[in-house]
Amino acid sequence: MSFKYKFQKILSIKETEKQRALEAYQLTVKQFEEVAEKLYHYLKQKEDLESIQLQKLSVGLNVTEIKHHQTFITNLEKTISHFQNLVASARQNMLGQEAQLLEKNIEVKKYEKLKDKQQEDFQELVSAADNRLMDEISIQQYMNKES
Template identity: 30%
Template structure:
């Protein structure tokens, strides 16, 4: 029984570790979603700028305006490359946190399984002792009635 109590305390510690890992994972997921949303928005801006540039080429537009559009698209490309690295980094961080969460969850399940096994084993031992005790009482009663 003392072993079960000790294991329960360890389980409690592992559950706290799992909750912490879950919180860290959710934070990493939120950060990834934020960066990915920024990335998507930037790609949409670039798409709009390129469409505007293509339209400008079809119409008669001053050369200065076309140069501004090209400069803007190049700036967006640079920002996209930088943000793409951030997205990849955020994704890898999120995946690492997810693996830690999975490991913590597995640890909790291990301790739960060990505790369940120990409890069942203790109950079986208790039932065996109770059965042996009942057998002994029955034998004594039988012998005491036989000796009369």
């Protein structure tokens, strides 16, 4: 007599759902990292450009070059603002997927814990049945020796 978990199919489905949630979460993390890296790149580019502009201003720079740099920096700030919004959106998406993954993980743990409990109960029943059988055999052997 072997143990058969009556909710095994449900557990398998929940594990599959958990795996899908994990894959979706990993995808959103990757997307977040990509957008965050682009934002970092643009922030670094702006910082470098401002540093170069300060160096050139100390040496001397004509008005058209200053205007050109300011226009470029303004466009870069718009791009940075756009990517900040994308990063915030990607972060929200990632946190939502993380919450779903956590929920799926909790569901799987519940079914695994239930399985462990039922398996323990089954082992106790088997052990009790074995003990009763051994007691009966002992009693029969004792009775056979007495006769």
